[in-house]
Amino acid sequence: MSVAVKQTPLEARLAALDLPKGGFSAPARAAALDRLAAMGLPGVRDEYWRYTNPAELNAAGAPRAKTFEVKDEEPIFDAIDRIRLVFVDGVFDADASDDLAAEGLEISRLADADGTDIHWASALYGALETAGQTPVARPLAALNTAAATDGVLIRVTAKVSKPVHLIYAHKSEDSDPILHHCIKLEENSELTLLENGPAGARFNKVLEVDVAAGARFHHIRAQGRDHERRAVTHIFARVGAEALFKSFTMTANGVLTRNECVIDMVGDDAVAHVAGAALGDGAVAEFHHDDTVFITHGAERGESRQVFKKVLKHGATGVFQGKILVKPGAQKTDGYQISQSLLLDDDCQFLGKPELEIYADDVKCSHGSTTGALDETALFYLRSRGVPHDQAVSLLVLSFLADTIAEIEDETLRDEISARLEAWLSRHRD
Amino acid sequence: MALEQELDVREGVDRETVETVANMGSYKYGWETEIEMDYAPKGISEDIVRLISSKNDEPEWMLEWRLAAYRRWVTMVEPKWAMLNVPAIDYQDLYYYARPKSMETKPKSLDEVDPKLLATYEKLGIPLKEQMLLAGVEGAETYVEGERQVAVDAVFDSVSVGTTFKEKLAEAGVIFCSISEAIKEHPELVKKYLGSVVPQTDNFFATLNSAVFSDGSFVYIPPGTKCPMELSTYFRINAENTGQFERTLIVADKGAYVSYLEGCTAPKRDIAQLHAAVVEIVILEDAEVKYSTVQNWFPGDEDGKGGIYNFVTKRADCRGDRAKVMWTQVETGSAITWKYPSCILRGDDTQGEFYSIAIANNWQQADTGTKMIHLGKNSKSRIVSKGISAGQAQNTYRGLVTMHPRAKNSRNYTQCDSLLIGDKCGAHTVPYIEVKNNSSRVEHEATTSKVDDDQLFYCRARGMDEEEAVALVVNGFCREVLQALPMEFAMEAQSLVAISLEGSVG
Numbered sequence: 006m007s008v009a010v011k012q013t014p015l016e017a018r019l020a021a022l023d024l025p026k027g028g029f030s031a032p033a034r035a036a037a038l039d040r041l042a043a044m045g046l047p048g049v050r051d052e053y054w055r056y057t058n059p060a061e062l063n064a065a066g067a068p069r070a071k072t073f074e075v076k077d078e079e080p081i082f083d084a085i086d087r088i089r090l091v092f093v094d095g096v097f098d099a100d101a102s103d104d105l106a107a108e109g110l111e112i113s114r115l116a117d118a119d120g121t122d123i124h125w126a127s128a129l130y131g132a133l134e135t136a137g138q139t140p141v142a143r144p145l146a147a148l149n150t151a152a153a154t155d156g157v158l159i160r161v162t163a164k165v166s167k168p169v170h171l172i173y174a175h176k177s178e179d180s181d182p183i184l185h186h187c188i189k190l191e192e193n194s195e196l197t198l199l200e201n202g203p204a205g206a207r208f209n210k211v212l213e214v215d216v217a218a219g220a221r222f223h224h225i226r227a228q229g230r231d232h233e234r235r236a237v238t239h240i241f242a243r244v245g246a247e248a249l250f251k252s253f254t255m256t257a258n259g260v261l262t263r264n265e266c267v268i269d270m271v272g273d274d275a276v277a278h279v280a281g282a283a284l285g286d287g288a289v290a291e292f293h294h295d296d297t298v299f300i301t302h303g304a305e306r307g308e309s310r311q312v313f314k315k316v317l318k319h320g321a322t323g324v325f326q327g328k329i330l331v332k333p334g335a336q337k338t339d340g341y342q343i344s345q346s347l348l349l350d351d352d353c354q355f356l357g358k359p360e361l362e363i364y365a366d367d368v369k370c371s372h373g374s375t376t377g378a379l380d381e382t383a384l385f386y387l388r389s390r391g392v393p394h395d396q397a398v399s400l401l402v403l404s405f406l407a408d409t410i411a412e413i414e415d416e417t418l419r420d421e422i423s424a425r426l427e428a429w430l431s432r433h434r435d
Numbered sequence: 436m437a438l439e440q441e442l443d444v445r446e447g448v449d450r451e452t453v454e455t456v457a458n459m460g461s462y463k464y465g466w467e468t469e470i471e472m473d474y475a476p477k478g479i480s481e482d483i484v485r486l487i488s489s490k491n492d493e494p495e496w497m498l499e500w501r502l503a504a505y506r507r508w509v510t511m512v513e514p515k516w517a518m519l520n521v522p523a524i525d526y527q528d529l530y531y532y533a534r535p536k537s538m539e540t541k542p543k544s545l546d547e548v549d550p551k552l553l554a555t556y557e558k559l560g561i562p563l564k565e566q567m568l569l570a571g572v573e574g575a576e577t578y579v580e581g582e583r584q585v586a587v588d589a590v591f592d593s594v595s596v597g598t599t600f601k602e603k604l605a606e607a608g609v610i611f612c613s614i615s616e617a618i619k620e621h622p623e624l625v626k627k628y629l630g631s632v633v634p635q636t637d638n639f640f641a642t643l644n645s646a647v648f649s650d651g652s653f654v655y656i657p658p659g660t661k662c663p664m665e666l667s668t669y670f671r672i673n674a675e676n677t678g679q680f681e682r683t684l685i686v687a688d689k690g691a692y693v694s695y696l697e698g699c700t701a702p703k704r705d706i707a708q709l710h711a712a713v714v715e716i717v718i719l720e721d722a723e724v725k726y727s728t729v730q731n732w733f734p735g736d737e738d739g740k741g742g743i744y745n746f747v748t749k750r751a752d753c754r755g756d757r758a759k760v761m762w763t764q765v766e767t768g769s770a771i772t773w774k775y776p777s778c779i780l781r782g783d784d785t786q787g788e789f790y791s792i793a794i795a796n797n798w799q800q801a802d803t804g805t806k807m808i809h810l811g812k813n814s815k816s817r818i819v820s821k822g823i824s825a826g827q828a829q830n831t832y833r834g835l836v837t838m839h840p841r842a843k844n845s846r847n848y849t850q851c852d853s854l855l856i857g858d859k860c861g862a863h864t865v866p867y868i869e870v871k872n873n874s875s876r877v878e879h880e881a882t883t884s885k886v887d888d889d890q891l892f893y894c895r896a897r898g899m900d901e902e903e904a905v906a907l908v909v910n911g912f913c914r915e916v917l918q919a920l921p922m923e924f925a926m927e928a929q930s931l932v933a934i935s936l937e938g939s940v941g
Contacts, residue, residue, distance in 0.1 A: 052516065333858065333859070334858070336858070346870070348870065348872075348873030349873065350873055351840075351843075351872050351873045351874065352840070352872075353873055354869070354870060354871040354872075355868070355869075355870045356867075356868070356869050356870075357866075357867070357868040357869075358865070358866065358867050358868070359864075359866060359868075359879070359881070360863070360864060360865050360866075361853075361862075361863060361864040361881060361883055362518075362861070362863045362864075363853070363855065363861060363862050363863060363883050364860075364861045365855075365858055366855035366856065366857055366858045366860070366885045367858070367885050368855075368883060368884070368885070369882075369883075369884055370882070370883040370884075371880070371881060371882040371883070372864070372879075372880075372881050373878075373879065373880045373881075374866075374868055374877070374878070374879040375876070375877065375878045375879070376868065376870040376875075376876070376877045377870075377873070377875065377876035377877065378873040378874060378876075
């Protein structure tokens with residue numbers, strides 16, 4: 006007689022996965038599995054999940070999501086000379102991708118690299134994720150390290166002229182990709198990374214970035230627009246002395262998105278900026294967008310910026326949980342955080358927790374958060390000057406988002422993002 | 436000065452400021468009154484709850500209420516979410532009831548009160564008897580109209596020692612007495628409102644309080660009445676190993692107004708003591724309550740030994756339309772503070788305000804803030820919090836602002852600033868913001884800094900010496916909150932802040 010044993014949600018989740026054994030990454034994967042077993046999957050009772058229900062991210066199977074065809078619109082970043090790396094439902098598509106060889110770059114595919122036991126990425130794969138598990142547990146990132154089936158490993162040794170572009174295509178309605186990328190920027194090197202696409206019905210992605218002294222990393226991401234997808238993404242970054250880390254994310258719709266960014270500023274005079282513009286229209290499908298940021302200042306004279314803006318309509322929900330932690334001795338830190346939400350109608354909501362935790366006295370840290378409706382006076386002003394209502398709203402929304410776009414250094418990329426935001430607004434007029 | 440050697444003192448923070456902060460340990464209320472006490476046996480059990488209830492001659496319903504709380508409490512666990520390092524508390528190693536022997540039969544008037552007790556309050560600067568005589572409680576005619584008077588309810592360990600100006604207040608219809616008295620004299624009011632703002636099941640410490648509270652103050656202001664004087668409770672912990680669990684219930688009926696002050700001190704001891712109070716305020720239509728606290732419990736010595744664990748639940752319910760509440764607190768004492776005076780803005784056009792200065796020095800830990808729960812339309816709230824950390828102290832602001840879907844056109848403005856003195860302390864901000872409609876506006880700002888160099892430079896350029904300049908800047912840092920305090924307290928608070936931060940300056 007058999008005894009029915011009830012599976013825990015974690016057991017169910019793991020049972021549904023085909024866990025890769027891994028080559029060079031095998032020890033990191035095994036350790037991640039142990040971490041995950043100790044943490045368990047996240048739940049609404051966890052402090053950092055109080056505003057976002059992780060149930061659909063935890064579920065054994067991905068909820069189905071229709072694929073999304075963009076008509077008569079040029080794909081984003083298409084006009085830019087770049088190195089394209091294409092993943093279809095989480096599987097690297099070599100035919101659709103450009104040649105991996107480029108000056109100053111060493112690119113390999115995780116699935117290939119894992120065929121060997123020795124790889125430079127073995128010191129990085131899962132290492133920053135592990136460090137990012139304290140003081141706040143991030144079980145879905147540990148799950149990723151253990152279960153990632155593919156990804157790219159990029160080593161940057163010089164200033165790279167062309168951006169690397171990761172494109173995530175979605176073809177199957179129930180695809181559930183788990184990708185893990187590692188990027189190592191050697192001293193004084195520079196790389197721009199572009200990302201876009203929904204990737205699958207449900208997407209779990211980890212990006213580990215090690216920015217060595219004097220190196221510069223730019224990251225611009227457009228998260229699969231108007232799509233029914235669910236996504237949980239983590240960026241774990243380590244920023245060395247005089248190094249620069251800049252990340253911008255544009256999110257347009259999506260049923261559920263949780264973007265976590267964990268940055269450890271380990272070198273003096275490091276700079277880290279994280280920005281996000283999220284547009285949500287609950288009329289398309291449900292919209293729940295969560296930005297969770299944790300920046301640790303562990304060295305002197307660091308500068309960090311968190312700039313997050315959300316435009317919400319038709320019952321959309323925006324979440325921001327940002328934290329600046331200044332460790333003892335991290336003097337002359339300059340930390341700034343702003344989170345603003347525009348609620349375009351009455352059933353939207355914004356939930357936020359902007360935190361400061363400071364253990365050094367000679368610092369300048371501040372955060373601000375505002376939530377409210379569109380400024381009626383400004384709207385009236387524009388209307389009285391003959392600007393039609395819809396156009397006036399778009400204008401005000403774009404100016405509201407301007408601070409986030411300003412975080413993109415490259416002008417061409419900035420214009421590209423602006424154009425996409427404007428296009429979204431014109432598609433989503435009431 | 437030991438601190439001076441350990442600390443890498445920043446330029447701009449003058450030595451004297453640092454020293455004075457270090458000397459904050461010279462707690463001037465640290466003495467003890469030698470008085471014969473009557474204790475309940477140590478520990479907590481249903482029997483102890485019954486004993487406390489019988490000591491207060493309580494009716495059956497009150498005992499049942501307490502027992503329900505106790506039965507709930509045994510199933511609960513201590514909250515762990517605050518940024519506090521709380522040593523394990525042995526709840527069975529505390530006295531839950533301590534009363535001066537002389538209070539066995541309640542004195543009818545202050546004349547019958549043990550002179551030792553009266554002397555205690557006099558030494559604390561609260562001359563109960565004198566005040567009463569001056570105002571002529573026996574012959575109320577000597578009460579001078581317009582002159583500022585404060586009625587005091589003095590609580591000593593577990594019992595209320597006496598309440599001044601009772602007769603004068605009764606003339607205006609105001610009920611001001613100890614809660615034990617109110618349970619007997621005004622059961623209908625107590626029954627109606629007790630636990631209606633902070634239910635027995637609210638949280639670990641409030642539930643514990645519900646089971647074992649021994650005394651506290653009760654205030655009822657009848658409709659349309661402006662309380663003729665400020666009311667005040669003064670809490671004194673005297674006995675060793677004793678937890679103080681007082682319960683305050685304030686009811687402001689329609690259109691009433693009252694300003695209420697609370698002060699507290701305790702002797703210096705090596706062993707930490709527990710204080711778990713509950714304050715409930717009910718505010719009906721058009722009524723207004725101002726509640727001010729200067730919390731100066733013994734903070735522990737320079738090495739972090741002893742001090743009071745101050746785990747307090749305070750909440751005001753603006754039940755009627757246009758009701759207003761204002762919390763003002765100056766938190767300078769206690770080894771550990773866990774306190775979040777909150778406002779439920781239930782009625783339309785209600786208003787809640789929270790002004791706070793929290794100073795933590797040596798090994799003190801403070802996790803304090805407020806909750807503004809907007810349920811009614813056009814409700815407004817304002818939060819101004821100033822945290823100052825020195826020594827090895829940790830100071831956290833924790834707050835919640837929530838706009839419910841129904842709370843259209845509501846407003847909140849929050850400002851929390853932290854000042855750090857020395858490189859071994861910490862200042863933290865943990866605000867929660869929940870906005871569920873779009874006609875409301877929520878603004879939150881927080882800063883953390885040391886004494887600003889530009890401001891110092893400006894003052895110096897105008898001919899001030901370093902010391903004066905720092906004094907001016909720090910003083911300015913707290914001013915918004917100090918100004919929100921009523922006269923009596925503003926003086927006390929100002930001098931407390933001065934002691935802690937300004938030193939001999941100014």
